[in-house]
Amino acid sequence: MKKKPEHPPVLRTDLLPSNLTAGKRAKVLDLLAAYRRGAVLLGREQWRLFFETGRFDKIHDVDKKTFAAVMGAANRVQMCRYQVVGQLKGWVSNRANEFRDVVNRSSLPPETKHRLHVLNRMGAWFVRADVAMRETGEVIPREVRRLARSIMRHLMSRHRRPDLSRISLRLDHRAASLAAPVKATQGGRVRWWLKLSTMEPGKRIAIPLLDYEYHARRAGRTIDGIQIHCDREGRLNFGVVTDIGEACARSRAEYDGRGVLALDFGLSTLLATSEGQLLGRDWLKRLRRYDALLTMIAASQQRAGKKPRRSRRYRAFVEDLRGFLRTEIGRVLNKLVADGRPEELVLERLDFCHPDLSRRMNSLLHRCGRAVLRSKLADLADRFGVAAVEVNAAYTSQTCSSCGYVDRRNRAGRSRFRCLWCGKELHADLNAASNIGARRARPIGSVFVGKAAVLAELVREFGERRMRAYGPRRTGSRGAPVDPRETNPYFGGMPSSVVRSSGRRKASRKSVSAPAPAAA
16 A cells, blocks of 8 residues: 655746757657647637536546547647646636626625625535525525626626637646756756657657756655646746655744734835835836837837737747746745744735826736735745735725824825824834734734725724823823814714713713712
8 A cells, every 4th residue: 555645745847948850849848749739629618618507627538549549649639638727627617706796796685695605615606506595495596596697797708718729838747847967968968858658659759848946956756647738929838846745844844933913015116014124126127128128019010900919029028028927926935934033914905007107007016016926925825834824904904003093194205104183103014014913913904895884894993092181172192183084985974973972971970980070
């Protein structure tokens, strides 16, 4: 009986170049093209199953001969189906998260919300049969199921479905195997020889994979199998997968995490912490340079009636931008973990947008930046066990971290914060980071709470706090000349009534506690 590993697998992929001959390159491209054609056909089959049964099925193998004829071998069909189903499930899972947020923010009755959440958890948006509640056995009404279908269709229409015609080729040990070089090393450059099956039955080719320093220092066990991808420039990359679970288990055991660190990500300054650190201050300048170059190339392409993605320079700058994001975000988070050694990171749900950047640049940052950040946070969790918690960041940039007063006028510019109530002044990102850290254990810190509910709670809490100075047109611990709540739409007409009621409470307490005057 095979013994199970003592640690969970942690997989990392390194893309290795190759100096394969033109004949071997042509055979690899033929295999990749056939694999992608099969992926498109399998995707159509899986979408049909999804809308008929509400499920993807990775073992649905009805038409074996057709797919095997397209891809050249039955085992490749199975590998491709697993990969296609994994991509489609991931895409639908993201839509399910959006479905949950839409329902939470809606004004529907609580009972309808609960039924919609049940349908969402079960993935039964398009199931045609009756769906029953697991707790009570009650059948969910048709109108609720119809509403769930409408919401899901709307969310799916807002996003492009996965492009399976550009899928990478992933083969396991049945179709690809790695062997360390014995003699043919090309002067020590060859790290692996890949034995790959081709479209010709029983025919295999040997492909040299060249090494580089980062992969050579990768600790772990190399897994048999390969990933092959061809980019838009026609370059072939071979992904070698390594299991670093044992090394991660050791680093987690040695890591001595302590405390919680709150982070505020921005584009003016990359990152501000609840401990007063500002990291990546030149981040926006670099992004503006990328923005100017990409805008110039895109405008030139559009004048010529072409799409910007067809420009080699445009694609090169986009790849350079992605590399910059990976490098800078990884550098900053690695420094925080190495210096501060936090046990938990608290951060907001990011959108990576800035008003000084173009719409094109904000779109690139939104797609690339969030993916890079999630990947790095997952890597820190694997390596050191550092947990990452998302909190609701509504009004954190407008709320004073000292007195709790919320007002959009508290922002004195994009980088300065000055509270109109207590007069506290500090960097706006540092103030937001402190508020993010304070929300970790509060009900309004949940990402499922709407902005209106957050604002109502902030106003209520501030109204219940004990004020140091009360009086008409003079409030606050530092004696602000005018009560800012009188012109703050967040508080409405509350301030005057609060002041009057507080004065009545003080007077009533005074009249009760004072002794009665002696009779004449």
